[in-house]
Amino acid sequence: MATLHRLLGESASQIVTHGQARRTRYAARRPVRGEWADWPLYEIDATGRAHSRARLTPLASQGSSCPGLAEAGWPVPPESRDGWWEGLPYPLHDMRPQGYIGRQIARAEHQALGIGADPDRWSDDDVLIALSRIGSDLSGSFILGDEALARWQQHSLTPPEPHPAPTLAAHYVQLAEQALTSGVPGSSAAGEFPKFCALRDAPVARTPHVLVKFSGADGSPTVQRWADLLVCEHLALNWAGTLTGVEAARSRLLQAQGRTFLEVERFDRHGWLGRSPLVSLGTLDAALLGSGRSDWPDLATRLMAAGWLAPDALAPIQRLWWFGKLIANSDMHTGNLSFRPRPTLTLQLAPAYDMLPMLYAPLPGGELPARTFQPPLPLPPQRDTWHHACQAAQGFWAEAARDSRISQAFRQQCHAHHSTLQRLAERV
Template sequence: MAGSSAAGEFPKFTALRALTGSATPHVLVKFSGADASPTVTRWADLLVCEHLALECARTLPGIASARSRILIQAGRTFLEVERFDRHDRLGRSPLCSLDTLNAALLGKTPGDWPTFADALVAAKWLGDGDAQRRHHLWWFGRLIANTDMHLGNLSFQPTQGRLCLAPTYDILPMRHAPLAGGELPTDEVEPPLPLPRQRAIWLAACQAAVEFWSRVGADTRISEGFRRLGLEHGQRLQTLAEQV
């Protein structure tokens, strides 16, 4: 709905469901359209990509991510994401987006995640380890073509006067999302390269990104055209990793 606090490109709804083995009954569900047009197909592909990206992000050092699953029904693809800001049936857990923390504590002009993470460390709100984890995640996002890493898509959990990194959420290759008029982007995506001091973090992120693109290329829930694109991205990154 317009004005929803859970904004974004996908329509979505919240739900309460019982599922054996889940950490919480609370979920946020994104879903695609029901037709087979190229635009709807691409959005459906990206929902599966978000699920795969959340899984691959957990291979990065110290990174946790929201648990998710894909459901396909009546021509629609649904991405169900467990909410880590809820507990038990009625409990709410504290969570602060980086956007809110910037307004309250830093007052910086918009920038990238590492810049703000380093500023929170300097202000003693965040430990060095959490800042380092966000550097890994930021590079992973860039290497999977995530162009939507704004300050609302990174959050922290307050505990004992400090901030701890919250699980990762809403991470997917938005560079490949349909354009405003419904057309699919066709231009080449060049993977970013690191500065010498960033090499170790870049290589760790690249390994996770290669795994992500490999899974995209093998997942039959994704359209054939986008699977080919995933394999191409993975091969290009693998070649770069051997040269960096």
């Protein structure tokens, strides 16, 4: 033991130590690109002030050290309570570039960063490099590394002006063209809306930061269907917000030069500079449960049983889940439900988003096949929750059936689904 302590003392600069007494563990640092460095982890609060939260150190031969996340309000699995992580700490997982915008960032920056163009194939070291160099405006409230924080500080001193309302639609047309030019070919055909981030001037908004999805402009049946779905998403978010205990992302629609734009206010941003933390259900499952399941209520029940989700959050998740099923949302994966950590080390449900009847999305080739919508029925213990969600779903289908921004053919389908739910509600 004395020899071990002597060796540890001689190599103190390359050793990380956590835990006390019998829980004490040691690990060797690992260089990233030949540099023996660790990264400070900063957090921007809701007022726009930066705070030091932790330090992240890569370890040999894999994994990392990052103590202090529990003190910042994040639920921490037992094996990580002393600061040890098998890979990167899970609160960083949703920060990595992903989706349409993430792939745009990767394609634009990968050569300068010295990493691959496909962010889905990045290693943990690739993610560290990307987050620490260009990660000043990612999902949630964390910023990793001094270089990324310096970018944010510079931006905070001279923030760009939000675009004024009178010319906003024309501005969105320009941003859409830019997004398509630098974006990922075929994304919308493959079932993903192209999108861009923007700043817009809206006096009653909580923040100028928005995410904007948009349709094509050629008037084809495929493009019309995507436009119909964007209108439906706006209506569905409004109706989801009527569910007890559910808040929904604030959205609005604009149309210009043949395109439909869905503007969604970012709920991880507050005012100009403020931010709030955010984590997806999929990331929570991988880090805390490891179930690999996709059923929102089932995963929420497991999180609650483990003490990571407050009991009063379960019923709203169940209502939102049934609402999605009753509006034909066939894409309710675990990346489409998110949470905010609270000081009590429990999770708070974040506003609903990406809620729309994806059953009717065009196929990758653009075809619009006939679809059969079969609304699911509840088991007896689920009946009250089902009826609550069904009332909101009926409201959604009825409003969609009247909305002139939706094509006549799809409005007729919406009317039929409203009638179907009416009949079911009388029998269930």
